Amino acid sequence: MSATPLLSARDLQVRFGGVLAVNKVSFDVQRGEVFTIIGPNGAGKTTVFNLISRIYVPTAGTIAFEGHDLSNVPPHRVAEMGIARTFQNIELFEYATVLQNLLIGHHAHRRTGFWSELLFTSTARRAEAEAREEAERVIEFLDLQHHRDSLVAGLPYGVRKVVELARALCTKPKLLLLDEPSSGLNVEETDDMVFWIQDIKHELGITVLMVEHDMSLVSRASARVLAMARGEPLAIGTPREVQSDPRVVEAYLGAAEDMSFLRRKEPFRRTQA
Numbered sequence: 001m002s003a004t005p006l007l008s009a010r011d012l013q014v015r016f017g018g019v020l021a022v023n024k025v026s027f028d029v030q031r032g033e034v035f036t037i038i039g040p041n042g043a044g045k046t047t048v049f050n051l052i053s054r055i056y057v058p059t060a061g062t063i064a065f066e067g068h069d070l071s072n073v074p075p076h077r078v079a080e081m082g083i084a085r086t087f088q089n090i091e092l093f094e095y096a097t098v099l100q101n102l103l104i105g106h107h108a109h110r111r112t113g114f115w116s117e118l119l120f121t122s123t124a125r126r127a128e129a130e131a132r133e134e135a136e137r138v139i140e141f142l143d144l145q146h147h148r149d150s151l152v153a154g155l156p157y158g159v160r161k162v163v164e165l166a167r168a169l170c171t172k173p174k175l176l177l178l179d180e181p182s183s184g185l186n187v188e189e190t191d192d193m194v195f196w197i198q199d200i201k202h203e204l205g206i207t208v209l210m211v212e213h214d215m216s217l218v219s220r221a222s223a224r225v226l227a228m229a230r231g232e233p234l235a236i237g238t239p240r241e242v243q244s245d246p247r248v249v250e251a252y253l254g255a256a257e258d259m260s261f262l263r264r265k266e267p268f269r270r271t272q273a
Helices: 045-052 075-081 098-107 115-121 124-140 157-169 187-202 215-221 239-243 247-255
Strands: 007-016 019-027 033-036 060-065 083-085 175-179 207-211 224-229 230-235
Touching: 007 045, 019 033, 019 045, 019 224, 033 045, 033 187, 033 215, 045 157, 045 175, 045 207, 075 083, 098 157, 124 157, 157 175, 157 187, 175 230, 187 207, 187 215, 215 239, 224 239, 224 247, 230 239, 230 247, 239 247
Parallel strands: 019 230, 033 207, 033 224, 083 175, 175 207
Antiparallel strands: 007 019, 007 060, 224 230
């Protein structure tokens, strides 16, 4: 792993009025890893994502990306620096095709000027061709060829989740933020999502930071985990280490002492009369 983290958060704190939503949260995300933030509802996980995306401004603490402080960076500039994000609630253009949605994601990061685009100069034409090539590569990478020209409105929910992932990949990010990637997916679709996350890391070389509830997905896809509760960090380590931490068990289950109900019970068998 690189000595300098790709992303570094130090003592993050954010207040909404009198509510302390995040408090003293620190972690590093190394290049080439999959790092996950877990925690019960209201733990502050998505708030941390919003701090990284600069949707929220921290009350205290710092976030650095590739050694650059993000404190005064506007949200659109964060995306230009190489941070892409998906959302728990899918944000797609429903009455556009899959390809068009991917091109929209790529166009948001085009560097051609207004007049160049308006007059469709050679520079603009070249940028458009490159955008289409990248979109086609991502479509092939995520096996979306069958849905390429389909309207998003007619696609199953699981396919929409993959399309949103594809749109984020079209921006060629260095860091991909995945907000609840398995939310709303069935078991088979969740297995596919694990596969995509692993391929994004290994084949594309993209670092992944995700918020996730499904510990089955986390255990298979993530090398390190940060557990949070009530806005504060509880434990950090491998999925196995974090799952067995008493503070994490208590936060999730309410009582670390009584674990008997987690043990597999023998199925009830009706006795023959």
